Amino acid sequence: MSSTPATNIRVPMIPPDDLPRSVKQENEYGRLESEEHLYQVKPMKRSNQMEKPIVDTPPYYISLITYLNYLILIILGHIHDFLGMKFQKDKHADVFEHDGLAPWYSKFESFFARRMKKRIDDCFSRPATGVPGRFIRCIDRISHDLNNYFTYPGTTSMCLNLSSYNYLGFAQSEGQCTDAAIKCVEEYGLHCGGPRTQIGSSNLHIQAEQLIARFVGKDEAMLFSMGYGTNANFFNAFLDSKCLIISDELNHTSIRTGVRSSGAAVRAFKHNDMDELEKLIREQIVLGQPKTNRPWKKILIVVEGLYSMEGTLCNLPKLVELKKKYKCYLFVDEAHSIGAMGPTGRGVCELFDINPKEVDFLMGTLTKSFGAAGGYIAADKWIMDRLRMDITTASYAESVPPPVLGQVISSLMTITGELNPGEGKERLQRIAFNSRYLRLGLQRLGFIVYGCPDSPVIPMLLYCPSKMPAFSRMMLQRKIAVVIVAYPATPLIESRVRFCMSSALTKEDLDYLLRHVSEVGDKLCLKLSSGKAGVPQDGIPPRWDVEDVIARTGEDCKDDRFFRV
Amino acid sequence: MVSTRAVASEQIYSRQALREGIVAMSKIPEVLPRSIPIPEFVIEACSYVWYHFIAVMRWLPGGRYIIEYVRKSHQDDPYRTIVEILLIIYGIIYYFSKPQQKKSLQRSKPNLTPKEIDALIEEWVPEPIVDTMVLEEQRWRLAKIPVIQHSGINNRVNLTRNNGAESFSNVLNLCSNNFLQLSSTPEVLEEARKIIKNYGVGACGPAGFYGNQDVHFNLEYELADFFGTEAAVLYGQDFCVAPSAIPAFTKRGDLIVADNHVSLSVQNALQLSRSTVYYFDHNDMESLENLLIDITESEKAEHLPATPRKFIVTEGLFHNSGDIANLPKLTALKLKYKFRLVVDETFSIGVLGSTGRGIAEHFNMERSKSIDMTVGSLATALGSSGAFVLGDKVMAHHQRIGSNAYCFSASLPPYAIKAADKVLEIMNNDNSTVQLLQKLSKQVHQMFSEPTFSKAMILTSSPFSPVIHLQLTPELRTKKFNYSKEGLFETNSDLQKKCNSVKFIEPYEKEEIFLQNIVDDLLQNDSILITRNTIVLKNETLPIAPSLKICINSGLDEREIESACDIIKTKIFEHCYSDSHN
Numbered sequence A: 001m002s003s004t005p006a007t008n009i010r011v012p013m014i015p016p017d018d019l020p021r022s023v024k025q026e027n028e029y030g031r032l033e034s035e036e037h038l039y040q041v042k043p044m045k046r047s048n049q050m051e052k053p054i055v056d057t058p059p060y061y062i063s064l065i066t067y068l069n070y071l072i073l074i075i076l077g078h079i080h081d082f083l084g085m086k087f088q089k090d091k092h093a094d095v096f097e098h099d100g101l102a103p104w105y106s107k108f109e110s111f112f113a114r115r116m117k118k119r120i121d122d123c124f125s126r127p128a129t130g131v132p133g134r135f136i137r138c139i140d141r142i143s144h145d146l147n148n149y150f151t152y153p154g155t156t157s158m159c160l161n162l163s164s165y166n167y168l169g170f171a172q173s174e175g176q177c178t179d180a181a182i183k184c185v186e187e188y189g190l191h192c193g194g195p196r197t198q199i200g201s202s203n204l205h206i207q208a209e210q211l212i213a214r215f216v217g218k219d220e221a222m223l224f225s226m227g228y229g230t231n232a233n234f235f236n237a238f239l240d241s242k243c244l245i246i247s248d249e250l251n252h253t254s255i256r257t258g259v260r261s262s263g264a265a266v267r268a269f270k271h272n273d274m275d276e277l278e279k280l281i282r283e284q285i286v287l288g289q290p291k292t293n294r295p296w297k298k299i300l301i302v303v304e305g306l307y308s309m310e311g312t313l314c315n316l317p318k319l320v321e322l323k324k325k326y327k328c329y330l331f332v333d334e335a336h337s338i339g340a341m342g343p344t345g346r347g348v349c350e351l352f353d354i355n356p357k358e359v360d361f362l363m364g365t366l367t368k369s370f371g372a373a374g375g376y377i378a379a380d381k382w383i384m385d386r387l388r389m390d391i392t393t394a395s396y397a398e399s400v401p402p403p404v405l406g407q408v409i410s411s412l413m414t415i416t417g418e419l420n421p422g423e424g425k426e427r428l429q430r431i432a433f434n435s436r437y438l439r440l441g442l443q444r445l446g447f448i449v450y451g452c453p454d455s456p457v458i459p460m461l462l463y464c465p466s467k468m469p470a471f472s473r474m475m476l477q478r479k480i481a482v483v484i485v486a487y488p489a490t491p492l493i494e495s496r497v498r499f500c501m502s503s504a505l506t507k508e509d510l511d512y513l514l515r516h517v518s519e520v521g522d523k524l525c526l527k528l529s530s531g532k533a534g535v536p537q538d539g540i541p542p543r544w545d546v547e548d549v550i551a552r553t554g555e556d557c558k559d560d561r562f563f564r565v
Numbered sequence B: 001m002v003s004t005r006a007v008a009s010e011q012i013y014s015r016q017a018l019r020e021g022i023v024a025m026s027k028i029p030e031v032l033p034r035s036i037p038i039p040e041f042v043i044e045a046c047s048y049v050w051y052h053f054i055a056v057m058r059w060l061p062g063g064r065y066i067i068e069y070v071r072k073s074h075q076d077d078p079y080r081t082i083v084e085i086l087l088i089i090y091g092i093i094y095y096f097s098k099p100q101q102k103k104s105l106q107r108s109k110p111n112l113t114p115k116e117i118d119a120l121i122e123e124w125v126p127e128p129i130v131d132t133m134v135l136e137e138q139r140w141r142l143a144k145i146p147v148i149q150h151s152g153i154n155n156r157v158n159l160t161r162n163n164g165a166e167s168f169s170n171v172l173n174l175c176s177n178n179f180l181q182l183s184s185t186p187e188v189l190e191e192a193r194k195i196i197k198n199y200g201v202g203a204c205g206p207a208g209f210y211g212n213q214d215v216h217f218n219l220e221y222e223l224a225d226f227f228g229t230e231a232a233v234l235y236g237q238d239f240c241v242a243p244s245a246i247p248a249f250t251k252r253g254d255l256i257v258a259d260n261h262v263s264l265s266v267q268n269a270l271q272l273s274r275s276t277v278y279y280f281d282h283n284d285m286e287s288l289e290n291l292l293i294d295i296t297e298s299e300k301a302e303h304l305p306a307t308p309r310k311f312i313v314t315e316g317l318f319h320n321s322g323d324i325a326n327l328p329k330l331t332a333l334k335l336k337y338k339f340r341l342v343v344d345e346t347f348s349i350g351v352l353g354s355t356g357r358g359i360a361e362h363f364n365m366e367r368s369k370s371i372d373m374t375v376g377s378l379a380t381a382l383g384s385s386g387a388f389v390l391g392d393k394v395m396a397h398h399q400r401i402g403s404n405a406y407c408f409s410a411s412l413p414p415y416a417i418k419a420a421d422k423v424l425e426i427m428n429n430d431n432s433t434v435q436l437l438q439k440l441s442k443q444v445h446q447m448f449s450e451p452t453f454s455k456a457m458i459l460t461s462s463p464f465s466p467v468i469h470l471q472l473t474p475e476l477r478t479k480k481f482n483y484s485k486e487g488l489f490e491t492n493s494d495l496q497k498k499c500n501s502v503k504f505i506e507p508y509e510k511e512e513i514f515l516q517n518i519v520d521d522l523l524q525n526d527s528i529l530i531t532r533n534t535i536v537l538k539n540e541t542l543p544i545a546p547s548l549k550i551c552i553n554s555g556l557d558e559r560e561i562e563s564a565c566d567i568i569k570t571k572i573f574e575h576c577y578s579d580s581h582n
Ligand SMILES: Cc1ncc(COP(=O)(O)O)c(C=O)c1O
Pocket: A226, A227, A228, A229, A231, A252, A254, A304, A308, A333, A335, A336, A365, A366, A367, A373, A374, A375, B236, B408, B409, B410
């Protein structure tokens, strides 16, 4: 490792750890400790589905402190800006016009990034190396001059991984999936050739598309090499400005981009508020297009299956009911739910026991549960035939490269049990148990947690912006990698940490996590729940001792009585 | 005690003020035309209003200043008072009428009974989700997609079409975008395998959340070093880069001047940019300069508070025609008129320049001094997957915060990164592959630019382009299909404006079928695979014409190409002059 300053400020290449094979396997995918730590998800009972979730709110003083916290940050930022731009012009050259060219970002546009986000930049984009499995090998770095730059001593730390979208634990460097990917490298090479409609199709693409279509329960599917791009270039294939899109307010940026580039009119409804949605649909059908008042050509409802910042599910039964009643069309983005949710991993349709045929478009990504990359769209055959010609990605963009297809095909076949029978089932049952265990554990410790019981995304509320870096750094000291999210991805005061569950984690790992989260939570005053969103609902805020939680939650979390969302 | 006295004195003061007010109002300033008499009662009413206004204002903190203001402005100009009062009244009315504009059902259609609303909803019949009217007429497009069987995209492939109904073996592949073929060398493959064995396949997270690994950071350094810029930013897919990176920097009020032949990806970027977009004629520097002069002048006239961001957007090797942008002139213009230059180099990275460093090297220029933002692809000449943006540090930094496709999408698989890294290393050490590619391209270019051939089809590509675009000559297009490129653009724009769901332009479809027939003939009888330039016409917002594409790569044998091109030429000639389509 060179130690000249020039290379020190660059992320070094880390040679792979020389570990015995068994240790390496353990590090990527922990062995199941006991059959007890499995849970088979059941389709939701209809009666539970319609209930509106109760959202716990923090005491008033927390909201006040949070706003105050932002206020102080903003004021300090402005003072900093004022002084900096008066006396340190060279340091702020970026935000000024020079040479007659406007700055890339003006002072105002970049204020948030410069004065607020930058303070906690050390909590984002942490470089890693190796497999992002049960543990993630983070590359150590030292921050200088308020995160102005980092230096890298060249060492690494193995951290417990609660940050990667590795829901089913397919991020592995051994096993049937890796073998399949390597086999594809040998047989098919690395390059996809070009766009799908010219030279980018191979028998692997056809095979993967058929597998996915069968898996999600649709006639046909189409694969793309990027999940974001799937959405961003989808809606303009069949919508125009005389169509209406009704979109959940929390939909992912990729969907919003796609919707914008389609030119269709957009109305948003409050997250998961089905009454408002119905009112909106009725209103729009009657009103029609603005100005001309002609009826809309089509109305498409766009939702996500599992919301990645909230851990909430869409209310699919109600959506299907509304869609049928009002002759709208329905698009569900299952980026986070496909593979990770439902009794056999088939996503929200299966979880709600709804025939996938009822949903017009099922979209999903391969980045998350399948440990690969890319996205798919599945629909009926007559629709797909048209879309294969009209989706621009197919004619202009690179197609999916062969090694990724190898990973997709093999992981999908593992989930369905065609490959290594039993393994897929175990993975599904492990993530279900892990998710429920951690969720209930955190609730019992007194944290405010959002989302539904089976969601592998577990957002835990922090509120104050200053607690985000504190939490993230303290967890990193304890060798736990977490993701913190704040405004603009969440409402201003609801900053949170997001735990992404994985089948690769064992109960022991989660116990380790709970102990540390509990301790840090005490220090940072994060145990704020009032108990109104949990069970039992006796008005007493739950503040269990962490050892009690660990001893009792393993059994309790399998029982629906202890959840009420 | 104290308070009553205070109130009393206040009242006295107010009464005094009333007198003052009347005085103020009755002393009509000279500016009023004498011919309009103001009735006594109006003056009196105004005085009462004025009195109560003062009375109220005294209760309010700071009201004193408002009185002062009104009094002063009235003395200066009584008409102003009237205008201001009207304005305030208008503001109040406007404010309270706003809820009506919120388009709630009861407000805008107040006379609808619930029953009528139900009936309206019942009546509404949406169009089918996708329009299948012309599906059968266009289905051939699906049936003609080649599916490579059990091999990589090599130069000799086996393929099937139409769900396996047709199959062809040992076909010469002239379609691949892997121009340099360096990623199929054993060393690169070995590197990819090694990475999969150490990193798995997916990166399982976006760049901000542990998705960027040491390999990603290092490829960014390598790319920046290789192309001589300060920084590089990696993206997941080439088609998504421009529509994400350009809008990250453009807001309402910013200006974009673009070539009117840019590809769909850039068109999407312009659409999402929210900025004012102007087009200049394809590669016509005079047209560009005129536009820039106009813009600069109108800007001077406007006295804007801050300079808007201004961009010139073009492509290195054009996606739809294969010609090269005039970088030296563009650079001179952008420096002269204070614009930034954005070049989409999806097809020219690894192709142009003596060592494959793209269009800047092709013109012997420094990239960092001429191009402000380069969009490049890892999935074309570099033979891996993904894409990147090159530029200065500040731009890269802001992109990592504000570019959606970077922030909200998972990082590329590490193996693809490492493969690209290795390819760059090979290119850095040895430019023979690039040289070979250029030699082959020139050779093929020469074959297709023969005058007799140009009567049938025109070659629009530059001699350096490994993608040979062949378009029917306008005369032949008119003769055979009775339409023109301009006409097509007009019809298409018209359909887009009307939002017709069915976008079927018959002569265009016929020409596409004609081109596909050439492709089919070559495939069936000569085992040569070329392709149409597949486009989605209904999304294209700029003029475009159908074309055939022949892709050269450096792994091809010189003589093999030569004989293949001879065959292609003959076949094209035959088809163009056979009378079956007249
Ligand atoms: C709902 C949703 N859609 C699409 C995407 C984009 O997927 P990818 O990361 O594969 O580009 C994401 C990723 O975060 C997502 O959450």
